[in-house]
Amino acid sequence: MKYTGHSGKEIxxxxxxxxxxxxxxxxxxxxxxxxxxARECIDLAYGFFTPLQGFxxxxxxxxxxxxxxxxxxxxxxIPIILDIAREEIKQKGIKEKDxxxxxxxxxxxxILEIEEIFNYNKLALEQAVLGTTDLxxxxxKMYNALKDTFISGKVTLVNELKFNSPFAKxxxxxxxxxxxxxxxxxERVVAHQTRNVPHTGHEWLMKGAWFSANGDxxxxxxxxxxxxxxxxxxxxxxxxxxEAILLGQQKLHEAKYFREDIHMVSFILWDMRYAGxxxxxxxxxxxxxxGCTHHMFGRDHAGxxxxxxxxxxxxxxxxxxxxxxxxxxxxxxxxxxxxxCGEVTYSGLCGHxxxxxxxxxxxxxxxxxxxxxxxxxxxxxEVFDVVMENADKYxxxxxxxxxxxxxxxxxxxxxx
Amino acid sequence: MEESCSINIWINxxxxxxxxHAGLAHLTKDVLAGMKILPLHCTxxxxxxxxxxxxxxxxxxxxxxxIELLPAKVKDKLFDxxxxxxxxxxxxxxxxxxx
Numbered sequence: 001m002k003y004t005g006h007s008g009k010e011i012x013x014x015x016x017x018x019x020x021x022x023x024x025x026x027x028x029x030x031x032x033x034x035x036x037x038a039r040e041c042i043d044l045a046y047g048f049f050t051p052l053q054g055f056x057x058x059x060x061x062x063x064x065x066x067x068x069x070x071x072x073x074x075x076x077x078i079p080i081i082l083d084i085a086r087e088e089i090k091q092k093g094i095k096e097k098d099x100x101x102x103x104x105x106x107x108x109x110x111i112l113e114i115e116e117i118f119n120y121n122k123l124a125l126e127q128a129v130l131g132t133t134d135l136x137x138x139x140x141k142m143y144n145a146l147k148d149t150f151i152s153g154k155v156t157l158v159n160e161l162k163f164n165s166p167f168a169k170x171x172x173x174x175x176x177x178x179x180x181x182x183x184x185x186x187e188r189v190v191a192h193q194t195r196n197v198p199h200t201g202h203e204w205l206m207k208g209a210w211f212s213a214n215g216d217x218x219x220x221x222x223x224x225x226x227x228x229x230x231x232x233x234x235x236x237x238x239x240x241x242x243e244a245i246l247l248g249q250q251k252l253h254e255a256k257y258f259r260e261d262i263h264m265v266s267f268i269l270w271d272m273r274y275a276g277x278x279x280x281x282x283x284x285x286x287x288x289x290x291g292c293t294h295h296m297f298g299r300d301h302a303g304x305x306x307x308x309x310x311x312x313x314x315x316x317x318x319x320x321x322x323x324x325x326x327x328x329x330x331x332x333x334x335x336x337x338x339x340x341c342g343e344v345t346y347s348g349l350c351g352h353x354x355x356x357x358x359x360x361x362x363x364x365x366x367x368x369x370x371x372x373x374x375x376x377x378x379x380x381x382e383v384f385d386v387v388m389e390n391a392d393k394y395x396x397x398x399x400x401x402x403x404x405x406x407x408x409x410x411x412x413x414x415x416x
Numbered sequence: 417m418e419e420s421c422s423i424n425i426w427i428n429x430x431x432x433x434x435x436x437h438a439g440l441a442h443l444t445k446d447v448l449a450g451m452k453i454l455p456l457h458c459t460x461x462x463x464x465x466x467x468x469x470x471x472x473x474x475x476x477x478x479x480x481x482x483i484e485l486l487p488a489k490v491k492d493k494l495f496d497x498x499x500x501x502x503x504x505x506x507x508x509x510x511x512x513x514x515x
Contacts, residue, residue, distance in 0.1 A: 366426065
């Protein structure tokens with residue numbers, strides 16, 4: 001069965017069977033790629049970035065930066081680029097029209113059919129995508145660290161990915177998710193993007209978004225699902241460990257805070273640019289390729305510091321042409337705890353503004369760091385328990401990334 | 417005016433009882449759905465010394481104005497000192513001990 005993704009294009013998987021891969025890679029020049037590029041090769045090859053099937057050329061990069069569209073007019077907010085050092089191109093005699101082998105940790109990853117080798121002004125890219133060139137912005141740091149030259153072309157995986165536990169049970173490609181949604185009978189699916197262990201504020205974000213997405217559908221037989229779509233990418237000291245995020249989210253339906261038939265957990269591989277509103281558009285595109293019909297956006301989605309207004313990522317959806325996106329944004333204000341109401345409630349409904357006790361990620365991390373179990377109004381006890389259990393199992397005793405975790409952690413995936 | 421900074425010690429049942437015995441229970445603050453903290457104030461100089469001693473810790477200048485990600489053992493030690501001295505004025509003694 002064919003599935004349509006962003007811009008009405010078919011979702012195509014570009015993965016070679018082992019025998020064919022063996023033949024195709026023979027004698028190819030090799031380039032070792034970074035973690036980010038490896039993740040994006042996988043995204044491209046499995047259709048997460050549909051309609052893209054490869055890294056962008058200069059015209060597309062320029063068009064994305066200036067107009068937020070690909071050259072052919074498809075809405076696209078962030079360039080997908082492969083950087084390489086000019087020196088390496090020279091040394092290896094790489095030229096346009098060549099096919100090269102991309103390797104990752106000395107293993108064969110993908111072939112790249114080079115269409116163009118080009119340069120692009122990184123400052124212009126930062127300004128266009130992030131709205132700043134401030135060196136303190138993590139996206140600027142990422143772009144500044146790119147090598148001086150870019151190569152474009154279609155990417156095809158030549159090796160099998162082996163996801164380690166617990167990642168394997170949460171890894172679904174867009175085509176796999178489409179089939180699962182159909183099996184579950186979900187006509188509408190609302191995506192919840194996260195890089196967090198869930199507290200009840202997150203839980204209510206999802207519940208509120210489910211009501212919005214379900215809207216006018218009959219309720220006797222539920223046909224709306226929630227896809228928790230965790231972001232797995234680079235980590236920093238102090239972040240929650242990936243394993244605790246996935247297993248903590250999963251616990252919400254295992255412990256029946258969500259019905260199992262309306263909630264599932266998965267992840268995507270992505271290096272956050274912290275591009276605020278533009279990244280919100282990209283996240284919506286990726287989730288539309290996964291088969292989601294709705295995407296929730298809370299306060300300060302994909303933001304960092306004070307570079308963006310907390311609701312810029314909502315407003316950008318008013319500025320894009322109608323019909324350019326096949327997914328509806330669900331815009332959400334804050335959920336907070338109200339001691340007068342005695343419950344977690346929605347800031348758009350509760351009038352006890354002066355009494356509110358907002359959820360603060362920092363505050364909740366601080367409780368967990370101190371190993372003080374939050375009340376169930378803040379974090380479900382089963383979630384806290386699974387987080388602490390996995391701190392021992394995967395995090396060298398901590399549910400947060402430490403230097404030790406970053407050095408010794410198990411890989412998310414390996415290549416054979 | 418010097419910017420205020422604190423180390424927030426989360427209060428569970430066990431700590432709550434110890435604070436009551438020490439006559440300090442009234443110093444806790446309800447911050448979220450019944451979860452209480454004991455805010456331990458420190459000066460800028462003390463803050464800098466703590467961050468130097470525990471490089472994994474961070475000062476959250478944006479939201480809580482507190483030193484976060486201190487190891488749980490450090491917080492335990494601070495709390496034990498508070499109970500022993502029956503006072504929140506213990507940062508200097510703590511620093512002298514660990515420096």
